[in-house]
Amino acid sequence: MDFLLVNGTALLFYLFAALAVLSAILVVSSRNPLHSAFALLVSFLAVAGLFFLRHAEFLAVVQIFVYGGGIMVLFLFVIMLVNLHRLQDAKIYGMQWPAALLLAVLFIGLVSWVVAGVQFSPANLSPAALVSIDGEVVGNVEAVAWQLYQQYLLPFEIASLFLLVAMIGAVVLARTE
């Protein structure tokens, strides 16, 4: 019991990490795109849990809303719209897997090399800046909102313009004549 209490955060990290990686593998390896979609949902929720563990509460909730809600529904609707039975008995992997394997091995090698060479200072830093405005502790949502509207107002507005353009583009692309 003591072990659980002392190492709770670390155990949660390993739980969510295993869940995220396993469901990501399922996304890529499932034959049925519907199974891929549900595995993707599990992966998104696991990553949201990992955000909570890094004091990114607002980001975690946005992840659940936008990915787990919006993007997931979009995928499910499109899977419903297209006929799935064409590819059922065909092979699911194309002919580019040697290149993919090479890239994957190279990338894993590169990241392992970098991570082995870099010593991050232990993350027992106080997360004060993540939850406070000008030294006053208020919580992550308020801190993010303050930062977003004070320092990053222009990118924020450009992001809304971007979403408008994406929406119009999607409507134009998918419309029937």
Place this chain on the structure above:
Amino acid sequence: MLEITTSHYVVLSAMLFVIGLVGILTRRNMIVVLMSIELVLNSVTLNLAAFSYQHSDLTGQILALFVIVVAAGEAAVGLAILVALYRLRGTTDLEQASELKG
């Protein structure tokens, strides 16, 4: 006490990134390719949150929010392209869309 450092997060997000990359490069079904792109963008977001915590700086989380915005727009446009492609061909198999192949 077990310590979770930023290295753990970097390795985890690299694993998610590689899984997504392999999905993008190998799968034939365009729906699954789009899902793999979401996986890749999500791993980047996770990395940003981890470094935001490491440096005790909110900028990483703000940038992660913008990555989520871009991912949402990309999913909408990508799925619209998928629907248009399906109307044109009657399939979502990417190996059949090979007109631009040299």
